[in-house]
Amino acid sequence: MIFETNRLSIRKLTQDDFQAFHEMQNNPKVLEFVVGRGFTEEENRKQLKGCIEKYSKLDNDFWVWAVIRKSDNEFVGTCAVIGDKDENSNEIGYRFLEKYWGNGYGSEICNGLINHCIDSMNLKSIFATVDVRNIGSVKILDNSKLPFIKEYMNEGVLDRYYKLEL
Numbered sequence: 001m002i003f004e005t006n007r008l009s010i011r012k013l014t015q016d017d018f019q020a021f022h023e024m025q026n027n028p029k030v031l032e033f034v035v036g037r038g039f040t041e042e043e044n045r046k047q048l049k050g051c052i053e054k055y056s057k058l059d060n061d062f063w064v065w066a067v068i069r070k071s072d073n074e075f076v077g078t079c080a081v082i083g084d085k086d087e088n089s090n091e092i093g094y095r096f097l098e099k100y101w102g103n104g105y106g107s108e109i110c111n112g113l114i115n116h117c118i119d120s121m122n123l124k125s126i127f128a129t130v131d132v133r134n135i136g137s138v139k140i141l142d143n144s145k146l147p148f149i150k151e152y153m154n155e156g157v158l159d160r161y162y163k164l165e166l
Contacts, residue, residue: 114145
């Protein structure tokens with residue numbers, strides 16, 4: 001286990017997660033504000049394999065983990081910490097299967113992820129960006145420990161930028 005929150009447990013992805021991972025990644029609503037389309041089965045197999053392979057790399061700065069509901073061990077989504085050399089910081093993110101939206105998991109995992117970045121990974125700079133049209137994630141980040149910094153145009157889309165410097 002990587003870390004846990006009240007209702008969720010975060011662990012490394014495995015090949016056994018493929019069906020739920022694919023269901024999430026194939027849903028255009030889940031990826032509407034990220035890439036605007038769902039990924040194919042072939043793309044998802046490649047992505048899952050790549051995420052798993054990165055765990056064993058010594059200089060890995062691309063961590064994507066499974067988010068599991070403690071009550072029934074169900075895969076509900078993923079969360080990530082990704083190093084950004086241009087920002088000299090680490091971006092956090094999360095994604096959930098649509099059927100689990102509206103349960104407060106986003107806020108729970110966002111704050112748990114920030115705590116993990118600070119307490120266990122000893123990161124000194126954490127940021128997140130969100131398309132302003134993604135109202136659910138805007139609410140999550142507005143209520144997180146990451147201070148809102150600015151809005152800016154990003155490839156024709158208005159994004160919100162949040163950053164915590166320690």
